[in-house]
Amino acid sequence: xxxxxxxxxxxxxxxxxxxxxxxxxxxxxxxxxxxxxxxxxxxxxxxxxxxxxxxxxxxxxxxxxxxxxxxxxxxxxxxxxxxxxxxxxxxxxxxxxxxxxxxxxxxxxxxxxxxxxxxxxxxxxxxxxxxxxxxxxxxxxxxxxxxxxxxxxxxxxxxxxxxxxxxxxxxxxxxxxxxxxxxxxxxxxxxxxxxxxxxxxxxxxxxxxxxxxxxxxxxxxxxxxxxxxxxxxxxxxxxxxxxxxxxxxxxxxxxxxxxxxxxxxxxxxxxxxxxxxxxxxxxxxxxxxxxxxxxxxxxxxxxxxxxxxxxxxxxx
Amino acid sequence: xxxxxxxxxxxxxxxxxxxxxxxxxxxxxxxxxxxxxxxxxxxxxxxxxxxxxxxxxxxxxxxxxxxxxxxxxxxxxxxxxxxxxxxxxxxxxxxxxxxxxxxxxxxxxxxxxxxxxxxxxxxxxxxxxxxxxxxxxxxxxxxxxxxxxxxxxxxxxxxxxxxxxxxxxxxxxxxxxxxxxxxxxxxxxxxxxxxxxxxxxxxxxxxxxxxxxxxxxxxxxx
Numbered sequence: 192x193x194x195x196x197x198x199x200x201x202x203x204x205x206x207x208x209x210x211x212x213x214x215x216x217x218x219x220x221x222x223x224x225x226x227x228x229x230x231x232x233x234x235x236x237x238x239x240x241x242x243x244x245x246x247x248x249x250x251x252x253x254x255x256x257x258x259x260x261x262x263x264x265x266x267x268x269x270x271x272x273x274x275x276x277x278x279x280x281x282x283x284x285x286x287x288x289x290x291x292x293x294x295x296x297x298x299x300x301x302x303x304x305x306x307x308x309x310x311x312x313x314x315x316x317x318x319x320x321x322x323x324x325x326x327x328x329x330x331x332x333x334x335x336x337x338x339x340x341x342x343x344x345x346x347x348x349x350x351x352x353x354x355x356x357x358x359x360x361x362x363x364x365x366x367x368x369x370x371x372x373x374x375x376x377x378x379x380x381x382x383x384x385x386x387x388x389x390x391x392x393x394x395x396x397x398x399x400x401x402x403x404x405x406x407x408x409x410x411x412x413x414x415x416x417x418x419x420x421x422x423x424x425x426x427x428x429x430x431x432x433x434x435x436x437x438x439x440x441x442x443x444x445x446x447x448x449x450x451x452x453x454x455x456x457x458x459x460x461x462x463x464x465x466x467x468x469x470x471x472x473x474x475x476x477x478x479x480x481x482x483x484x485x486x487x488x489x490x491x492x493x494x495x496x497x498x499x500x501x502x503x504x505x506x507x
Numbered sequence: 508x509x510x511x512x513x514x515x516x517x518x519x520x521x522x523x524x525x526x527x528x529x530x531x532x533x534x535x536x537x538x539x540x541x542x543x544x545x546x547x548x549x550x551x552x553x554x555x556x557x558x559x560x561x562x563x564x565x566x567x568x569x570x571x572x573x574x575x576x577x578x579x580x581x582x583x584x585x586x587x588x589x590x591x592x593x594x595x596x597x598x599x600x601x602x603x604x605x606x607x608x609x610x611x612x613x614x615x616x617x618x619x620x621x622x623x624x625x626x627x628x629x630x631x632x633x634x635x636x637x638x639x640x641x642x643x644x645x646x647x648x649x650x651x652x653x654x655x656x657x658x659x660x661x662x663x664x665x666x667x668x669x670x671x672x673x674x675x676x677x678x679x680x681x682x683x684x685x686x687x688x689x690x691x692x693x694x695x696x697x698x699x700x701x702x703x704x705x706x707x708x709x710x711x712x713x714x715x716x717x718x719x720x721x722x723x724x725x726x727x728x729x
Contacts, residue, residue, distance in 0.1 A: 366518075367525035367642075374529050485608035489536055492616040493529065499620060500525065 197445065199273065199283040206272040210422035211235035213429065213465060218393075220469045235422065242415035250311035250408060260307035261409065261416035267300035268423035275430050276354045278453040280441045289349035290338040293431070294331065297383075297424065301327055304417075308405035319404025322480065326382060326389070326401065329487040334379045336494035337372035341435050343501050344369075350431075354438040371497035373436050377467070378490035380432060382483070384425040387472040389483050399480045433460040516564040517636055520557050520680055524639045527553045527676060528619065531646045531669055535615050535653050536608040540599050540661060544589045547665055547672075551581035554672050558679050569688045570679060576695055577675070585668065585702060592661060592706050596713040604656045611656055618652055619645030639680045646673030660709040660719045664702060671698060 215235040222229020249257065273284040274293045288295075301323065308320035342348045344366065345356035382389045385402040395403050406417050434441065440456030442449035478486060530550040537543050558574035561567060593599060606614060622645030629637045650670025654663050671694075678686050686694075709719055716723050 367521045370522050370525045371529060482608075485536060485612075488609035489532065489612050492532065492612045496528075496532075496616055496619055499623060 195281070195283055195445075198279055198281070202273055202277050202279075202283050203269065205277060206269060206423060206426060207419075210419065210426040211239060213426050213461060214422040216462075217465050217469055217472075220465065221472055224469060224473045235418070239415050239419055242418065243412055245411040247411035247413055249410075249413075250313070253311045253408070256303070257307050257310040257408070258413070260303045261413040261420070263303045264300045264420040265416045265423070267296040268420040268427065271296040271300075272423060272427040272430070274350060275427055276351050276434055276438075276441060277430055278442055278450055278457060279445065280351060280355050280438070280443055282351045285349055285351035289347070289352075290335070290342060291348055293350070293427075294335055294338075297427075298327075298331065300420065300424070304405055307409075311408045313408055315400075315404045315407050319401055319407070322401045323405060326483060326487060329484055329491060330379050330382045333375050333487065333490040333494045334383070336491070336498050337376040337379070338431075338435070340368050340372040340494065340497040340501055343498070350435065353435050354441060368497045368500035369436060371493050371500060373432070375490045375494035375497060376432050376436075378486060378493075380428050381468070381471065382487055382490075383428055384421075384468075386468060388475050388478050388486060391477050397477075399477070429461060429464050430457075433457070433464055516560055520560055520636060521639060521642075523553045523557050523560075524642045524676055524680065527557075527672065528642050528646050528649075531649050531673070532612065532615055532619075534665070534669060535611050535649055535656070538600055538604075538608075540593050540659070541590060543662060543665055544586050544593070547589075547669055548582050548586040550669065550672055551577055551585075554675055554679075555582060557676065561679055572688065573675075573679065573691050576691070580695060580699065581668065581672070585699075588702065588706065589661065589665065592709060595710060596661075596719055598659065598661075598713075598719055603658060605658075606656055611652075615649045615652060618648040621645070622648055636680045640677055643673045643677035643680075646670070646676065649673075658720045658722050660705065660712060660721050663721065664705045664709070668698070668702070 212232065212235070215230065215232045218234070219229045219232050270284065271293045274282050274288060274296075276282040276285070305320040305323055308316035308323070310316070339348070341353055345353040347353065347356075381387075385392050390399075390401040390403075391397055392402070394400070395407065402421065406414065409417050434457075437460060440453055442453040527550050530546050530553070534543055534546045534550075537546060555574045555577040558570050558577060562570035562574060604611065619642075622643070623641040625644055626638070626641035629640050647670045650666050650673055653666035653669065657663055657666065678691075712721070712724070713719050
């Protein structure tokens with residue numbers, strides 16, 4: 192297992208470039224479904240470029256944590272993304288860790304973001320941080336349990352091994368435990384990316400906002416990095432979901448033809464998942480904040496049941 | 508003993524059974540009555556699909572008839588009837604269940620686990636569908652729990668129907684491939700009458716107490 196430089200570069204580029212596109216696509220589709228014209232699909236790129244060129248306003252009460260957070264968040268999101276197999280069955284950084292490292296990295300980013308929300312001592316930031324931590328305390332176990340369900344099939348928590356196990360004999364596409372885990376992971380995806388039953392990504396103007404409340408104080412370059420890493424995190428979680436549950440079409444070697452097929456299949460899977468997210472966002476109303484733990488605990492129980500089902504349905 | 512189904516069909520049936528369980532769990536935490544009824548209709552649709560799959564792969568033709576009955580009765584007629592009832596009594600939200608949603612969900616998780624444990628001796632490799640027994644027991648238990656947990660008469664009817672879905676699932680997908688047709692017809696007829704009577708009862712309760720909270724029935728004591 193050597194570090195694959197080309198794979199690393201390709202996946203990094205893909206992550207960075209694709210992430211804003213997915214965000215833009217979901218926004219655009221959502222608008223279309225609500226009979227609005229909506230922003231163009233590539234609008235997030237323009238936003239990023241504009242934010243990168245702008246000046247920053249930083250509260251005089253803010254400490255170094257505030258300025259460091261966007262970069263920590265961005266780095267952790269990219270590193271987490273490099274641990275998930277995207278086109279190739281072998282993730283570029285699988286040498287350094289699997290599912291646990293991925294969850295840990297995302298948690299580190301979240302930790303810094305929550306600190307940065309508290310740091311400038313604005314009322315909204317603190318509220319956002321406290322909410323984010325409350326919800327993530329329930330969402331994270333559900334995320335881990337549902338990854339573990341798949342990990343048991345593969346016999347490893349290394350995401351590359353999980354994806355490779357599709358060629359093995361123990362793999363079943365229609366495994367019922369995977370059905371439960373998929374449902375759980377989808378709810379977690381909605382929660383972690385701040386989608387509508389949990390948080391409204393479209394507005395700053397709600398008192399129940401979570402993610403937007405934490406990043407309210409950021410501006411300019413910092414804001415660009417925060418927005419970018421939010422998109423990255425979304426892409427990473429979506430990739431995780433589509434690739435560990437449906438590891439079809441991933442390239443086994445670095446040949447252009449295999450990679451092209453893998454890219455096409457991957458984009459198709461992402462489009463389908465985005466469509467599902469858009470549908471859920473449009474057909475549901477935002478939950479009252481105190482009802483959100485109900486939804487997440489449902490995800491938790493589903494994931495726990497999935498893990499248990501693994502042993503019930505196991506041919507033993 | 509009937510011959511086991513082929514592998515793909517067995518996998519599909521197991522997956523659909525699990526999805527039925529997922530819907531059952533969602534019903535336990537869902538407060539909106541209309542959404543609850545829709546979830547029930549979807550669950551029944553999955554059950555009908557399971558029945559159709561079993562019928563076509565095991566060549567148990569009478570199960571086709573059961574699938575059609577489920578599709579006609581539980582996917583279309585009963586949901587329509589219950590929706591109409593909801594519109595008539597003009598109550599759309601379940602208020603104050605005994606346990607709140609996270610607790611109820613955890614409790615149901617425990618019940619499903621109980622079902623798994625109870626069905627463990629029947630699990631086998633040759634008959635993969637036997638593993639569904641655990642799911643079915645879990646679903647029945649979750650349905651019964653939902654009946655205890657809710658106060659509104661309509662949700663209790665719905666919980667009864669959902670628990671009954673679990674029993675049908677067990678009957679259809681275990682190795683017997685369904686009960687004798689006469690028994691199934693009998694159960695179906697019973698159900699329809701029960702729901703009709705309960706529907707009228709709900710309406711009467713609403714007329715008398717201007718609520719369908721069954722807790723209020725205690726006041727009838729002399």
